[in-house]
Amino acid sequence: MNFENKELKDLLESIRYVYGYDFTDYAEASVRRRILHFMAYKKIEALDEFGKMIVRDEKLFEEFIQVVSVTVTEMFRDPSFYKSLRENVMKRLATYPFIKIWVAGCATGEEVYSIAILLKEEGILNRSVIYATDINQKSLQIAKEGVYAVENMKSHTANYQKAGGIESFSDYYKAKYNSVMFDKSLKQNIVFSPHNLAVDKSFNEFQFIICRNVLIYFNQQLQNKVINLFYESLCTFGFLGLGSKESLLFSEKRKKFEETDRKEKIFIKTE
Numbered sequence: 646m647n648f649e650n651k652e653l654k655d656l657l658e659s660i661r662y663v664y665g666y667d668f669t670d671y672a673e674a675s676v677r678r679r680i681l682h683f684m685a686y687k688k689i690e691a692l693d694e695f696g697k698m699i700v701r702d703e704k705l706f707e708e709f710i711q712v713v714s715v716t717v718t719e720m721f722r723d724p725s726f727y728k729s730l731r732e733n734v735m736k737r738l739a740t741y742p743f744i745k746i747w748v749a750g751c752a753t754g755e756e757v758y759s760i761a762i763l764l765k766e767e768g769i770l771n772r773s774v775i776y777a778t779d780i781n782q783k784s785l786q787i788a789k790e791g792v793y794a795v796e797n798m799k800s801h802t803a804n805y806q807k808a809g810g811i812e813s814f815s816d817y818y819k820a821k822y823n824s825v826m827f828d829k830s831l832k833q834n835i836v837f838s839p840h841n842l843a844v845d846k847s848f849n850e851f852q853f854i855i856c857r858n859v860l861i862y863f864n865q866q867l868q869n870k871v872i873n874l875f876y877e878s879l880c881t882f883g884f885l886g887l888g889s890k891e892s893l894l895f896s897e898k899r900k901k902f903e904e905t906d907r908k909e910k911i912f913i914k915t916e
């Protein structure tokens with residue numbers, strides 16, 4: 646089964662109209678693939694049939710969100726990124742009396758707890774607030790709880806160590822049956838909240854914004870719009886951390902940033 650670009654645009658426009666979720670500027674190939682996958686899973690054969698169903702059935706839409714918003718994540722994902730944060734960003738953040746950080750597209754929270762651990766080890770967690778946002782409410786709920794499968798802890802611990810961690814990683818969580826729960830002291834300074842990068846505005850001024858593996862799902866216009874949002878939301882000399890496959894290439898603001906670490910995609914806003 647395949648469908649025309651116009652049919653896809655119409656479907657995404659109706660979703661935007663009915664639910665206010667704007668996927669019209671997501672990278673087309675990826676949205677197309679996910680819709681086809683979802684339709685096959687639901688045994689829906691035609692796109693117009695799917696279109697009629699999704700605008701009437703909020704539950705179906707909620708399920709669809711889980712598919713479109715890819716939730717894959719891990720703790721200390723790309724350990725060299727976190728190593729660079731330790732070496733190039735943390736000391737500079739420590740010079741601020743009060744530190745505001747935005748983790749945009751935080752998925753189920755593993756990235757947020759990783760940042761909280763870095764801040765704690767730097768001795769600045771207690772004067773930091775981390776705003777962790779995502780469009781996916783289900784993911785945010787998991788993030789808030791901070792409960793994860795015990796079987797993933799081995800790889801998370803290895804990532805932590807590769808990222809320069811020297812503490813005992815298991816001190817940060819308590820294991821119970823097949824799950825682990827991250828320590829309350831890490832959660833205290835985290836505010837979890839829904840925020841849609843495609844339509845919502847800035848809500849504060851930050852010293853550091855992390856948005857990793859989210860822009861890759863957006864087309865060039867939306868990437869530009871989101872980088873503008875980050876630019877407006879950063880203080881001068883604030884840091885921006887992107888994912889390994891992401892860049893400022895499509896942003897009209899790219900000249901207003903300098904590379905702090907080119908390989909790790911860490912930038913500083915210079916004007």
Ligand SMILES: C[S@@+](CC[C@H](N)C(=O)[O-])C[C@H]1O[C@@H](n2cnc3c(N)ncnc32)[C@H](O)[C@@H]1O
Pocket residue numbers: 714715716717718719722749750751752753756778779780781784840841842843844856857858859862888
């Ligand atoms: C692949 S995950 C990345 C998670 C984490 N940042 C990481 O690098 O491990 C992509 C996340 O982006 C979120 N997302 C997608 N579109 C979004 C939007 N318009 N606004 C906010 N978050 C969005 C998804 O819900 C998902 O949680």
